[in-house]
Amino acid sequence: MADLQLIMSGLANGCIYGLIALGFVLIYKATEAVNFAQGDMMMLGAFIALGFTNSDRMDLPFWLAVPMSILLMGCFGYLLDRIIIRRMFGQSQVSVVILTIALGFVLRFAAGTIWGHEPQSLESPFAGRDVSFGGVVLGLDEVVVIFTTVLLTIGFYFFFNNTKLGVAMQASSQNQLAAYYMGIPVKRIQSLIWAVSGMMAAIAGILFASKGSIDPGVGLVGIKAFAAAVIGGMGSLPGALLGGIIIGLVEPFAARYVAAGYSQVAPYLLLFLVLVFRPHGILAQIHRKKV
Amino acid sequence: MRILFKTSYDDDINLFKHNHHRFWYILLFVALLCLPFLISDYMVGEFTNVLIWALAGMGLMILVGQTGQASLGHAAFLAIGCYSNVILQSNFGLPFVISFPLAGLISGLAGVLLAIPTTRLHGIYLAIATLAASIIIEDIIVLAEPITGGVSGLYAPDINLFGYSINRYVDPSAFYWLTLGVVLIIVLFYKNLLRSPLGRAFAAVRDSEISAQAMGINVARTKAVSFGISTAITGLAGALMGHFAGIFTNETFNVIISITLLLMIVVGGVGSIHGAFFGAIIVAFLPQLLSFFRDWIGNTFELGSIVIPGLESAVFGCILIFFILFEPMGIYGMWLKLRTWFELFPFYRRDMFRRQKSYLKTERMR
Numbered sequence: 001m002a003d004l005q006l007i008m009s010g011l012a013n014g015c016i017y018g019l020i021a022l023g024f025v026l027i028y029k030a031t032e033a034v035n036f037a038q039g040d041m042m043m044l045g046a047f048i049a050l051g052f053t054n055s056d057r058m059d060l061p062f063w064l065a066v067p068m069s070i071l072l073m074g075c076f077g078y079l080l081d082r083i084i085i086r087r088m089f090g091q092s093q094v095s096v097v098i099l100t101i102a103l104g105f106v107l108r109f110a111a112g113t114i115w116g117h118e119p120q121s122l123e124s125p126f127a128g129r130d131v132s133f134g135g136v137v138l139g140l141d142e143v144v145v146i147f148t149t150v151l152l153t154i155g156f157y158f159f160f161n162n163t164k165l166g167v168a169m170q171a172s173s174q175n176q177l178a179a180y181y182m183g184i185p186v187k188r189i190q191s192l193i194w195a196v197s198g199m200m201a202a203i204a205g206i207l208f209a210s211k212g213s214i215d216p217g218v219g220l221v222g223i224k225a226f227a228a229a230v231i232g233g234m235g236s237l238p239g240a241l242l243g244g245i246i247i248g249l250v251e252p253f254a255a256r257y258v259a260a261g262y263s264q265v266a267p268y269l270l271l272f273l274v275l276v277f278r279p280h281g282i283l284a285q286i287h288r289k290k291v
Numbered sequence: 292m293r294i295l296f297k298t299s300y301d302d303d304i305n306l307f308k309h310n311h312h313r314f315w316y317i318l319l320f321v322a323l324l325c326l327p328f329l330i331s332d333y334m335v336g337e338f339t340n341v342l343i344w345a346l347a348g349m350g351l352m353i354l355v356g357q358t359g360q361a362s363l364g365h366a367a368f369l370a371i372g373c374y375s376n377v378i379l380q381s382n383f384g385l386p387f388v389i390s391f392p393l394a395g396l397i398s399g400l401a402g403v404l405l406a407i408p409t410t411r412l413h414g415i416y417l418a419i420a421t422l423a424a425s426i427i428i429e430d431i432i433v434l435a436e437p438i439t440g441g442v443s444g445l446y447a448p449d450i451n452l453f454g455y456s457i458n459r460y461v462d463p464s465a466f467y468w469l470t471l472g473v474v475l476i477i478v479l480f481y482k483n484l485l486r487s488p489l490g491r492a493f494a495a496v497r498d499s500e501i502s503a504q505a506m507g508i509n510v511a512r513t514k515a516v517s518f519g520i521s522t523a524i525t526g527l528a529g530a531l532m533g534h535f536a537g538i539f540t541n542e543t544f545n546v547i548i549s550i551t552l553l554l555m556i557v558v559g560g561v562g563s564i565h566g567a568f569f570g571a572i573i574v575a576f577l578p579q580l581l582s583f584f585r586d587w588i589g590n591t592f593e594l595g596s597i598v599i600p601g602l603e604s605a606v607f608g609c610i611l612i613f614f615i616l617f618e619p620m621g622i623y624g625m626w627l628k629l630r631t632w633f634e635l636f637p638f639y640r641r642d643m644f645r646r647q648k649s650y651l652k653t654e655r656m657r
Contacts, residue, residue: 034415087616093414094361095615098557101550102611109605216601223422223546230419265430268423275420276408 014248039222077198398526
């Protein structure tokens with residue numbers, strides 16, 4: 001029974017990682033860039049929602065604050081691309097990575113200055129309520145997290161495979177020049193996907209903040225989420241969710257069954273092993289390049 | 292305007308392009324030698340810090356700038372160099388002259404060990420694998436408490452150099468000269484590496500792995516060797532860093548240091564030795580400069596002391612964003628443009644250093 005409980009809470013944690021990883025994968029799938037600031041964008045989204053909702057701040061109703069913060073983060077993502085990322089168009093992946101790492105520093109500082117460095121938690125209607133399924137007691141927040149993540153992953157999976165815009169996004173990442181020849185407005189599509197991933201960051205942030213407390217340094221969860229994306233296979237949406245769940249499950253079990261001190265290494269050890277034996281993740285999408 | 296007239300094949304690979312070149316570098320070296328006589332002990336310590344960071348930067352530069360492999364885990368090799376140097380001295384009683392190169396060797400071997408499974412990885416995958424390795428090594432340091440002291444850390448003993456004892460606080464100038472000597476040797480090694488076949492192989496792998504392979508270069512081995520040399524130099528820097536800090540724990544070499552190191556060489560200018568030094572100057576002097584400005588603003592506007600947590604990394608981040616967007620060659624690129632402007636005086640054109648337009652392609656099939 002205890003194990004089942006561990007599995008469920010690991011699943012919920014893993015879904016949060018998966019949700020952040022989904023943001024990574026969206027941007028990677030459509031622009032070939034890797035956004036290391038995704039964790040910090042999540043933190044920003046959480047703080048914006050917190051600023052709207054909490055009673056000592058603006059004290060707006062939760063269901064009004066959620067769409068507002070999602071919209072605001074969408075605008076943030078769009079502007080980020082228009083002002084900064086677009087200048088890097090066509091440059092190598094690694095320079096975009098370095099740029100977004102630096103961006104993360106700036107975002108962390110901005111959030112710390114505006115909202116303070118103490119851990120705070122979001123006053124959400126999910127917090128502190130329990131749901132029980134046949135003896136397993138789950139927090140309502142955990143149920144909402146799992147539900148939202150699975151829904152979003154399925155939604156984006158069909159979006160990328162079945163809609164014209166989704167296919168155009170994939171095309172613009174696979175070969176920018178060829179996509180231009182096909183009449184795809186590559187730059188506009190990139191701005192759009194940055195906006196979408198900003199919204200994803202806001203959703204992840206709201207769910208994360210209603211599960212526990214947040215502080216400006218929480219963006220470092222992004223590293224774990226990135227590990228999730230890589231384990232699942234960068235560029236695969238179900239892979240992001242799978243990787244997130246694997247990491248989410250490995251963590252509590254390692255903490256329970258492995259000696260203290262060794263357990264926190266487990267996710268990174270797993271990442272390292274996956275990279276060594278399956279260099280492009282479990283659901284790999286890269287094949288050997290031929291000349 | 293200077294016109295170089297080449298009379299032998301060696302002119303292309305000589306260490307110094309012409310006599311002026313040699314003159315300025317010798318002058319710089321003499322100035323650095325005399326520095327401890329001109330400035331206070333505190334500033335000597337700061338300059339030593341710059342040199343140590345530059346050494347670590349040069350190590351990473353061989354990997355990132357010359358071979359084109361991104362690493363987000365070089366703090367781990369700083370740690371390996373630092374710990375093995377001190378452990379060899381304290382536990383095995385070896386003198387510094389032996390333990391120091393041995394520390395470099397050990398971290399070089401560790402680098403090769405990491406390289407063997409990861410040479411198949413590219414770009415971002417390699418970066419994340421090294422990041423994971425760095426986090427794992429940080430935890431190993433905590434777990435191996437009997438030899439590494441765990442979270443309480445280790446003390447670095449005084450350096451014993453041929454019977455002459457050097458402590459960084461008692462005799463900062465001597466430690467400075469020691470560091471300067473190591474840096475000089477590594478710079479000469481680096482310069483010579485670049486004009487050797489191995490250095491050319493590094494550049495070929497960086498520019499295109501496929502064409503490098505077609506030219507008969509063993510890509511995996513070249514990458515592994517590059518990893519080894521890079522981590523060995525970083526290990527030497529780590530050993531000096533341990534003596535400089537006096538006491539160190541696993542926290543001294545965390546992931547943030549790895550990231551800072553990579554950002555440092557990008558700000559300085561990837562692919563040039565100068566870049567490592569320019570970047571090190573920024574990393575070492577930025578906190579001082581900021582606290583100076585903070586005090587100045589506080590005193591001028593009578594605000595008292597202002598404490599803004601995280602300001603340093605935010606300013607560093609802004610500087611980095613500025614450089615990546617407007618000057619991808621870093622500070623060295625600015626210096627290069629300035630120099631070209633003077634050398635060609637009336638003939639400099641703005642388009643001379645324009646970036647070529649490029650488009651990305653994916654390696655994914657779906």
